[in-house]
Amino acid sequence: MTVADVARSANVSKATAARVLGGYGTVSDKIxxxxxxxxxxxxxxxxxxxxxxxxxxxxxIGVIVGDIENAFFSLAVRGIxxxxxxxxxxxxxxxxxxxxxAEKSAIDLLIGRRVDGLIVTPSDCRESDHLSDAIRVGVPxxxxxxxxxxxxxxxxxxxxREAAIAATRHLQDFGHRQIAYITAKEGAVGEFFTNEYQLPxxxxxxxxxxxxxxxxxxxxLDAHQLVRLGATDQKHTDAxxxxxxxxxxxxxxxxxxxxxxGLQVLRSLHALGMSVPEDISIISFFNADWTTVTTPPIxxxxxxxxxxxxxxxxxxxxxxxxxxxxxxxxxxxxxxxxRGSVGRPK
Amino acid sequence: MTVADVARSANVSKATAARVLGGYGTVSDKIxxxxxxxxxxxxxxxxxxxxxxxxxxxxxIGVIVGDIENAFFSLAVRGIxxxxxxxxxxxxxxxxxxxxxAEKSAIDLLIGRRVDGLIVTPSDCRESDHLSDAIRVGVPxxxxxxxxxxxxxxxxxxxxREAAIAATRHLQDFGHRQIAYITAKEGAVGEFFTNEYQLPxxxxxxxxxxxxxxxxxxxxLDAHQLVRLGATDQKHTDAxxxxxxxxxxxxxxxxxxxxxxGLQVLRSLHALGMSVPEDISIISFFNADWTTVTTPPIxxxxxxxxxxxxxxxxxxxxxxxxxxxxxxxxxxxxxxxxRGSVGRPK
Numbered sequence: 001m002t003v004a005d006v007a008r009s010a011n012v013s014k015a016t017a018a019r020v021l022g023g024y025g026t027v028s029d030k031i032x033x034x035x036x037x038x039x040x041x042x043x044x045x046x047x048x049x050x051x052x053x054x055x056x057x058x059x060x061i062g063v064i065v066g067d068i069e070n071a072f073f074s075l076a077v078r079g080i081x082x083x084x085x086x087x088x089x090x091x092x093x094x095x096x097x098x099x100x101x102a103e104k105s106a107i108d109l110l111i112g113r114r115v116d117g118l119i120v121t122p123s124d125c126r127e128s129d130h131l132s133d134a135i136r137v138g139v140p141x142x143x144x145x146x147x148x149x150x151x152x153x154x155x156x157x158x159x160x161r162e163a164a165i166a167a168t169r170h171l172q173d174f175g176h177r178q179i180a181y182i183t184a185k186e187g188a189v190g191e192f193f194t195n196e197y198q199l200p201x202x203x204x205x206x207x208x209x210x211x212x213x214x215x216x217x218x219x220x221l222d223a224h225q226l227v228r229l230g231a232t233d234q235k236h237t238d239a240x241x242x243x244x245x246x247x248x249x250x251x252x253x254x255x256x257x258x259x260x261x262g263l264q265v266l267r268s269l270h271a272l273g274m275s276v277p278e279d280i281s282i283i284s285f286f287n288a289d290w291t292t293v294t295t296p297p298i299x300x301x302x303x304x305x306x307x308x309x310x311x312x313x314x315x316x317x318x319x320x321x322x323x324x325x326x327x328x329x330x331x332x333x334x335x336x337x338x339r340g341s342v343g344r345p346k
Numbered sequence: 347m348t349v350a351d352v353a354r355s356a357n358v359s360k361a362t363a364a365r366v367l368g369g370y371g372t373v374s375d376k377i378x379x380x381x382x383x384x385x386x387x388x389x390x391x392x393x394x395x396x397x398x399x400x401x402x403x404x405x406x407i408g409v410i411v412g413d414i415e416n417a418f419f420s421l422a423v424r425g426i427x428x429x430x431x432x433x434x435x436x437x438x439x440x441x442x443x444x445x446x447x448a449e450k451s452a453i454d455l456l457i458g459r460r461v462d463g464l465i466v467t468p469s470d471c472r473e474s475d476h477l478s479d480a481i482r483v484g485v486p487x488x489x490x491x492x493x494x495x496x497x498x499x500x501x502x503x504x505x506x507r508e509a510a511i512a513a514t515r516h517l518q519d520f521g522h523r524q525i526a527y528i529t530a531k532e533g534a535v536g537e538f539f540t541n542e543y544q545l546p547x548x549x550x551x552x553x554x555x556x557x558x559x560x561x562x563x564x565x566x567l568d569a570h571q572l573v574r575l576g577a578t579d580q581k582h583t584d585a586x587x588x589x590x591x592x593x594x595x596x597x598x599x600x601x602x603x604x605x606x607x608g609l610q611v612l613r614s615l616h617a618l619g620m621s622v623p624e625d626i627s628i629i630s631f632f633n634a635d636w637t638t639v640t641t642p643p644i645x646x647x648x649x650x651x652x653x654x655x656x657x658x659x660x661x662x663x664x665x666x667x668x669x670x671x672x673x674x675x676x677x678x679x680x681x682x683x684x685r686g687s688v689g690r691p692k
Contacts, residue, residue, distance in 0.1 A: 015361045043483040060455065068423055068439070074415045081441060090455045093414070093439040095427060109406065109436045113459045137389040266639055290636035293612055 010038035060090045061316060062110030064103060066121040066145070068095040070260055072286050072305055073121070076144065079309025080119060087317045089116070098123045104130045111139055117316045121145050124200040140319035142312045146202045147329060154319065155329045156312040158303045160203045163334040164210030164255070167283045167301050170336055171253045172218050175344050176281065180226040180244050180251035181211050182237070184261050187229020189239040198229060204257055207285070211255065226251055237264035238271065245272065252345035253281035259288035262298065277343030287337060296340025304332045356384035406436045407662060408456030410449060412467040412491070414441040416606055418632050418651055419467070422490065425655020426465060433663045435462070444469045450476045457485055463662045467491050470546040486665035488658045492548045493675060500665065501675045502658040504649045506549045509680040510556030510601070513629045513647050516682055517599045518564050521690050522627060526572040526590050526597035527557050528583070530607050533575025535585040544575060550603055553631070557601065572597055583610035584617065591618065598691035599627035605634035608644065623689030633683060642686025650678045 007017035012031060019027055020035040021044070027035075038044075061084050065073040081091045092115065094106035103123050107130055110118060117140040120131065128150045134141050135153065143155035164181075171179050181193075183204050191198075193212075199205040208227055215223035228244060231237040244251055256262035262284025266276070274280055276296065283299045284291060291298035311330055353363035358377060365373055366381040367390070373381075384390075407430050411419040427437045438461065440452035449469050453476055456464060463486040466477065474496045480487050481499065489501035510527075517525050527539075529550050537544075539558075545551040554573055561569035574590060577583040590597055602608035608630025612622070620626055622642065629645045630637060637644035657676055 015365055018364055019361060043479075060459075068414070069417070069420045071415070071417075074420060077414055077441065081443075090451065091440065092455065092459070093441070094437070095423065095439070097427075105436065109438065113406075113438070133389075263635055263639060270639070289609055290639055293609060293616070293636055293640050295641040 005042060006035060006039045006044050009042055010035045057320075058114045058116055059088065060092060060113075060115050061313065062113070062115035062118045063091055063093045064096055064106045064110070064118065064120045065093060066096055066098045066123060068093070070258070071288050072145075072258065072303070075305045076309035076312075079306040079311075080313040081309075083310045083313035084317070087313075089313075089317060096121070096123050100124045100127055107131070107134055111137065115139065117141065117320045119144050119312050119316055122148055122201075125149070125202045125205075126197075126200060140316055142316045142319070144308070144312050148202070152327045154315050154327050156308050156315065157203060157329070157331055158308065159331045159333050160206035161210035161213075163285070163301045163303070164207040165214045166334070166336050167255055167285075168211050168214035170299070170338070171255070171281060171283065171342065172214070174253075174281065174342055176253040177218065177220050178226065178249055178251045178345075179211075179215065179220075179223070179253045179255060180228060181208060181255045181257065182228050182231050182240060182244075182261055182265060183208075183257035184231045185229050186232065189230055189236070190243045191229045193224045193227035193229070207257060231257075231261045231264055234264050234267060237261065238268045241265060241268035242272070245274075251280070253283070253342070256282065256284040259284050259286035259291065259300075262286075262300075263288070263290055266294065266298070276341050279346055281342040281345075283336075283342060291339070294341075298341045299339045300337050302335050302337050304334065308332055351388060352381060352385045352390050355388055356381045403666075404460045404462055405434065406438060406459075406461050407659065408459070408461035408464045409437055409439045410442055410452045410456070410464065410466045411439065412442055412444045412469060414439070416604065417634050418491075418604065418649070421651045422655035422658075425652040425657075426659040427655075429656045429659035430663070433659075435659075435663060442467070442469050446470045446473055453477070453480055457483065461485065463487065463666045465490050465658050465662055468494055468547075471495070471548045471551075472543075472546060486662055488662045488665070490654070490658050494548070498673045500661050500673050502654050502661065503549060503675070503677055504654065505677045505679050506552035507556035507559075509631070509647045509649070510553040511560045512680070512682050513601055513631075514557050514560035516645070516684070517601070517627060517629065517688060518560070520599075520627065520688055522599040523561075523564065523566050524572065524595055524597045524691075525557075525561065525566075525569070525599045525601060526574060527554060527601045527603065528574050528577050528586060528590075528607055528611060529554075529603035530577045531575050532578065535576055535582070536589045537575045539570045539573035539575070553603060577603075577607045577610055580610050580613060583607065584614045587611060587614035588618070591620075597626070599629070599688070602628065602630040605630055605632035605637065605646075608632075608646075609634070609636055612640065612644070622687050625692055627688040627691075629682075629688060637685070640687075644687045645685045646683050648681045648683050650680065654678055 003018050004014055007014040017035050020032050084091050096103035100123050119142045121144045125146055125148045128148050141153050145157055147155040185199055212223050228240050231240050256265050285301045287300045287302040291300050349364050350360055353360045363381050366378050430437050442449035446469050465488045467490045471492055471494045474494050487499050493501040531545055558569050574586050577586050602611050631647045633646045633648040637646050
């Protein structure tokens with residue numbers, strides 16, 4: 001049902017029907033009545049977006065998540081949605097799958113649907129042009145979980161560097177020196193961290209930097225060789241873990257960069273017949289459901305993800321409402337939940 | 347940036363600017379050039395929805411899920427998205443949180459954003475007016491996971507009744523007669539199934555009917571007294587499980603209606619110091635991540651959720667492309683994955 005159909009039925013021009021239905025320009029009461037009656041009879045839905053062209057407000061926030069199947073993001077979406085609903089905003093969500101092209105297309109999609117603002121988890125913190133475009137057309141933007149140094153824009157993230165420092169110290173306190181850090185960022189089996197260009201997301205980079213600094217402070221100077229990439233799925237994680245454990249200096253503990261990696265690493269260890277924490281210790285980022293029902297339950301870095309989502313939405317709505325001032329980066333502290341998956345090295 | 351801004355900058359009327367930017371009506375080449383130059387200089391994004399008012403196609407599918415934090419739905423969204431992308435469609439998602447009011451508002455929201463079609467998980471299968479409205483305005487609709495008897499519309503679901511029959515028989519084969527079925531549908535602690543009005547979603551109702559028929563066939567005639575409602579969160583699940591186990595005829599096995607309920611039930615049993623399957627057996631619907639890393643891993647009803655999502659999107663796109671014919675209900679068979687959580691009754 002289009003404006004053209006309504007116009008035909010009301011016996012007016014399309015431009016006139018568009019004026020009435022879009023709520024802009026002037027028409028006589030008689031014509032307005034004619035058009036709205038026709039629209040109602042035809043079941044035409046007033047196009048809120050056409051209306052928003054004149055009112056400048058659609059009452060909707062767009063959210064682009066990195067991976068909708070990662071519980072980290074669905075919890076964040078709940079925080080965002082609760083906050084948005086309280087302020088009278090709706091939320092629509094798009095998934096980038098951590099792919100830059102999909103993220104760009106999702107941004108175009110949501111801006112085309114006239115969202116009042118965007119919360120975006122940038123899949124590549126070195127790319128900012130598509131986000132600059134959004135800002136340039138006047139759509140307020142909050143970065144979530146990650147920052148983009150080149151962009152002067154609000155961001156809500158975890159305190160990733162500090163979180164990794166606390167987790168690494170916890171392992172060191174149990175006597176571990178050979179600690180592996182495993183991430184799902186693209187990389188060949190056996191590929192280890194040599195430079196920041198391997199880690200396109202600021203959150204993971206911050207964690208790795210915190211990990212390396214803490215290892216270095218403990219006198220472990222080649223720790224970067226145990227920062228391993230490529231745990232993209234179960235098969236690749238199996239390969240990454242096997243390669244680590246068959247190396248010349250196998251790790252006695254593993255730090256998993258997120259809870260999907262953590263779950264895959266645990267499965268890899270089970271498949272190799274290794275016991276946690278007797279044979280190897282493990283800490284995972286994110287307090288995922290599964291970490292509480294394993295035997296033993298898993299020690300985790302508890303990120304305040306719901307709160308991060310809530311704050312991101314509040315900040316965005318303040319910007320939509322015209323709040324000025326310089327860009328703010330809000331970093332939320334994490335805590336370590338000590339369970340049974342860390343023991344002394346074998 | 348609105349049509350009004352572009353009109354002002356191009357020195358034309360709003361109606362003229364709207365005609366150019368919306369792609370309808372006739373204007374001179376000179377005026378068109380004037381407006382598009384102004385729009386481009388101002389960073390005005392062509393409103394794809396305004397354009398869709400005339401072309402009748404926005405290239406976008408709207409999906410309303412019951413609970414975005416349930417892995418069942420995020421896997422379904424991946425199936426839908428993969429299928430949509432292959433056909434050149436984008437996907438935007440809204441979450442109803444299994445609340446009818448939120449579902450209605452999400453439908454208005456997405457139709458207002460001119461999606462070409464909707465995939466909806468109806469939160470209450472007895473309510474159909476809001477969905478009839480969508481159909482009446484010509485938006486193709488596919489029901490997902492659940493059907494609405496009053497509505498002649500395509501649906502893609504699991505074969506829920508048969509799935510429950512297979513799971514119940516599996517427990518019976520191990521010698522279980524006292525089997526509890528636990529769902530998150532609203533209900534007081536101790537409330538058991540007496541009539542279908544307690545279960546507003548067709549999927550759960552189908553499972554319960556299959557369970558009861560199978561128990562009845564095995565000579566258990568009061569099985570409905572062990573169909574328990576109210577496992578809405580951990581605290582309530584603890585209460586439901588305690589009430590069951592402290593009853594006069596405690597169950598020797600539990601069938602969990604979805605994987606969130608299953609996880610909560612397992613935690614309740616752990617808190618009570620009960621061992622699976624030595625003290626009690628358990629089967630959960632949905633092959634969730636956590637079911638593979640517990641000790642023992644959990645026997646599950648494996649629902650082909652990705653495939654269900656894929657088929658729902660394919661069906662929807664066929665309808666958007668004008669495919670006629672009567673409404674179809676596609677039911678996908680499930681399989682039972684036998685792991686270690688079922689043993690003989692104590």
